Amino acid sequence: MTGTGLRGAPRSVVAVAAAAVLLLALPVLALVQRAPWSGLSSLLTRREVVDALGVSLVVSLLAAGIVLVLGTPLAWVLARVDLPLRRLVRALVLLPMVLPPVVGGTALLFALGRRGLFGQWLDRWFDLTLPFTTAGAVVAATFVALPFYVVTVEGALRTSGEDLEQVASTLGAGPVAVLRRITLPRLLPAIGAGLALAWARALGEFGATITFAGNLPGRTRTLPLATFQALESDPEAAIALSLVLLAVSLAVLIPTRDRWLPTR
Amino acid sequence: MRPGTFVLLVAVTVGLVIWLTTIAPDDNSRPLRILVASSLSEVASDLIDAWTETLSSEQTVSVELIAGGSNHLVAQLRDGAPADAFLTADPDLFDDLAAAGVALGRQETGLGHNHLVVAQPAHGPTRSPIDLRDPSLVLVACAPEVPCGGTTVARFGDLPVDSFEASARAVVTRLALDEADLGVAYATDVSSHPGLVPAWPQEPICPCVSYAAVALSTAGTPFVAFLADDRAQSILTIHGFPVEPPQ
Numbered sequence: 001m002t003g004t005g006l007r008g009a010p011r012s013v014v015a016v017a018a019a020a021v022l023l024l025a026l027p028v029l030a031l032v033q034r035a036p037w038s039g040l041s042s043l044l045t046r047r048e049v050v051d052a053l054g055v056s057l058v059v060s061l062l063a064a065g066i067v068l069v070l071g072t073p074l075a076w077v078l079a080r081v082d083l084p085l086r087r088l089v090r091a092l093v094l095l096p097m098v099l100p101p102v103v104g105g106t107a108l109l110f111a112l113g114r115r116g117l118f119g120q121w122l123d124r125w126f127d128l129t130l131p132f133t134t135a136g137a138v139v140a141a142t143f144v145a146l147p148f149y150v151v152t153v154e155g156a157l158r159t160s161g162e163d164l165e166q167v168a169s170t171l172g173a174g175p176v177a178v179l180r181r182i183t184l185p186r187l188l189p190a191i192g193a194g195l196a197l198a199w200a201r202a203l204g205e206f207g208a209t210i211t212f213a214g215n216l217p218g219r220t221r222t223l224p225l226a227t228f229q230a231l232e233s234d235p236e237a238a239i240a241l242s243l244v245l246l247a248v249s250l251a252v253l254i255p256t257r258d259r260w261l262p263t264r
Numbered sequence: 265m266r267p268g269t270f271v272l273l274v275a276v277t278v279g280l281v282i283w284l285t286t287i288a289p290d291d292n293s294r295p296l297r298i299l300v301a302s303s304l305s306e307v308a309s310d311l312i313d314a315w316t317e318t319l320s321s322e323q324t325v326s327v328e329l330i331a332g333g334s335n336h337l338v339a340q341l342r343d344g345a346p347a348d349a350f351l352t353a354d355p356d357l358f359d360d361l362a363a364a365g366v367a368l369g370r371q372e373t374g375l376g377h378n379h380l381v382v383a384q385p386a387h388g389p390t391r392s393p394i395d396l397r398d399p400s401l402v403l404v405a406c407a408p409e410v411p412c413g414g415t416t417v418a419r420f421g422d423l424p425v426d427s428f429e430a431s432a433r434a435v436v437t438r439l440a441l442d443e444a445d446l447g448v449a450y451a452t453d454v455s456s457h458p459g460l461v462p463a464w465p466q467e468p469i470c471p472c473v474s475y476a477a478v479a480l481s482t483a484g485t486p487f488v489a490f491l492a493d494d495r496a497q498s499i500l501t502i503h504g505f506p507v508e509p510p511q
Contacts, residue, residue, distance in 0.1 A: 016274055115442045131443050132402055132426040214427025214438075215407070228430075232335035233409040 028246065035243055036236045043240040051218045052226035053244055056203060059134065059222055063141035063202040064195055070142075071149040071198070072191065076183070078150070079157035097147045104143055105211025112139065112212075136213035137220045141202035148201050149194035156190030157183075196256040200249055223248075295326040296483055299341070300351040301411065302433035303378065303450045304475065305331040307503040308351060314499055315490045333410045333431035341366055341480070348484030351491075353378065353473035354411035361478075369479030372492045376505030379472035380412070380419055383454040384463040385442045391463040399424045401445040404438045406431070411473055416448045418471040423448070436460060452504040468510035475505065 006014065036043065043049065077083065078090060096104055112119040114129045122128040130136040164186070168178045184191075206224040213220040215229070223245045230238035300308040312327050319325060330337070334352040341347060342364040350361075355373050362368055384391055395401055406413035407428035412435075416423070426444070429435045432453060438444040440459040451468065454460045479488040490496055497507050 012271055012274070109441065109443065113441065113443050129402075210430075214404070215429070216425065216427050220427070229407060229409060229428075232333075232339045 031239060031242055031246070035239050039236070040240055040243075043237055044244065046237070048217055048221075048226060049237070049241060049244065052221055052223045052241065053248070055134065055137070055218065055221060056223040056245075057248075059137045059141050059209075060199055060202040060205075062138045063145055064199040066138070066142045067146050067149045067198045067202075068191070068195060071146055071194070072153060074146075075150045075153035075157060075194075076179075079154045080162070093147050093150050095147075096144050101144055101205065101207025101209075102211050103207075105140055105208035105213075108140060108143060108208060108212040112136075131212060132214040132216065132220065134213075134219055137209050137222065140208040140212045141205045144205050144208055145198035145202040149198040152194030152197060153187065153190050156187055160186055192256060196253055200253060203245065203249055294346065295328040296349075296487070297328045297330065297347045298349045298351070298484070298487065299330045299332070299337045299347050301334045301337070301353050301475075302331045302431040303353065303412070303453055304351055305329075305433065306456065307376075307452075307500060307505065310499050310503070311491065311496055312487070314495055315487050318490065318495075331433070333407075333434075335409050336430060348481045349477060349479050349488050351375075351475060351477045352411065353475055354414070355474075355476035357411075358476070358478050366480065369482065370485050370488045371476065371478045372488055373474065373476040374507075375475040375477060375491050376497070376500035376507060377472050377474050377509045378450045378452055378505055379468045379470065379510050380415055380448055381451045381454050381466050382463045383436075383439055383447050383449045383460045384445060385439055386459050386461045388442070388445065391446060393464060395446060395463070396420070397424060402426045402443065403446045403448075404429055404435050404444040405448040406435060412448075412450060415471050415473055419469070420448065455504055470510055472509055474509065475500075 074093070078086065078093070083089060099107075109116060109131060111117050112122070112130050114120065114123040114131065119130065122130070130139055165178050165182050168182050169175075173181065203222075204224055205222070206228065209220065209222060210225055210228070215221050215225050217226075221229070223241055227238050227241040227245070230241055298308065298312065308329055308331070312329060316325055316327065330347075334354055334357060337350065337352070338357050338360055341350065341361055350358075355371075358368060358371065382391075382393075382396055391401075396403070403423060403425050404427045405416045405423060405425045407430060408414055408417055410431060412432040413428065427438070429438065432450050435444075435447040435449045436453045436457055439447045439449070440457060446463055449460070450473075451462075454462060477488045477491050479485040501507060
């Protein structure tokens with residue numbers, strides 16, 4: 001599809017689109033405008049800021065990795081296999097998007113906490129406790145980020161259709177070869193886009209993390225948690241932290257969007 | 265979608281948003297809003313009941329009680345959240361409010377005291393003071409930014425904390441869920457929660473906190489004034505907040 005140029009676009013649509021951009025851009029602009037630019041370098045080199053950035057990067061990247069490994073097969077099954085309870089599974093996949101993250105964190109605690117439904121066995125058999133650990137923060141981030149990836153990839157699988165795959169099968173390719181040589185290569189743009197979305201969601205994750213993983217500098221205190229903490233005692237530091245979050249996410253999302261979501 | 269439908273949809277949406285802004289806060293009809301530190305949740309509702317009983321029958325007051333971490337509440341007030349009174353364990357926060365341009369009315373200080381205890385889940389194994397510094401146990405405490413956290417540092421110094429909680433009540437919740445082995449919490453919260461016990465016998469020791477209240481509107485003044493009343497003080501004492509500080 002090619003663009004028509006601004007001249008050919010219906011004016012009312014462009015006007016509303018501009019209003020939408022304004023709604024999204026204004027808060028960001030205001031944040032930048034309120035930033036303590038003169039003291040920024042000393043704020044950003046503070047121990048707690050550096051620690052939070054480190055925790056955030058580790059947690060969000062690990063979560064994105066797990067999302068990729070778990071989400072791709074799930075998306076494929078949802079799109080291609082006639083599961084008996086497919087509607088239910090799909091609703092379940094969407095649930096973390098709808099659930100308030102704090103509720104999600106509490107639910108994780110009930111499931112994987114050390115007295116949790118499943119967590120008690122982890123604790124007893126493997127001496128593995130997730131709450132209050134970086135691993136716990138990764139689990140919380142994965143929980144909220146997974147749907148964004150699965151929905152994106154499943155959608156792409158559905159729209160791409162099965163024609164090529166069927167042709168490959170009739171030419172004698174086995175199911176694994178079809179998956180590896182046909183399905184996955186065609187899916188790469190969607191995988192990239194879904195991964196970028198899921199990573200962004202994991203980076204900004206707050207509620208489930210603080211509820212499930214707690215709040216300890218250098219271990220579970222991510223940038224959003226540090227921002228929340230600072231907002232109440234040191235608003236300037238909070239703005240500086242939000243700028244870091246903004247910069248990191250833009251640095252990753254702008255190039256990936258151009259690459260994986262080609263505009264034409 | 266036809267262009268006419270689209271324009272209509274836009275117009276309806278804009279109209280709805282504008283209508284929503286007009287039905288937002290109406291200062292005359294909203295209930296009296298009282299913000300309290302999380303450790304005061306229960307006693308505050310008793311105090312409000314006792315106060316409304318002192319009012320004459322034609323003065324019907326509906327009260328909205330909001331409990332939370334003191335610093336969180338202060339941040340909301342700084343940003344202009346409507347409120348009529350604020351109760352906290354840290355009167356210094358009133359200075360922060362004044363510095364942020366919040367108009368302060370009548371203040372009452374020394375309303376009741378509270379001290380910290382190291383608590384544990386009621387059915388957990390017996391602990392001793394050495395366990396407080398055992399890194400293999402899960403220890404939770406208030407974040408240094410909230411009053412109970414500052415007091416924790418003053419009382420115990422550096423502890424191997426596993427999670428800094430945003431309010432005194434959040435510590436209690438962690439212990440009650442049995443996700444933490446030990447927690448530094450207010451004595452009142454520990455004694456009023458059936459799932460929690462002091463981890464070992466502990467004398468009430470200061471540094472402790474002393475609660476204070478400030479009126480944020482003229483409507484909030486009578487309630488703040490009532491807090492210095494004997495009836496209010498006896499309610500605080502019943503809930504375990506002694507009027508005199510521990511030794």
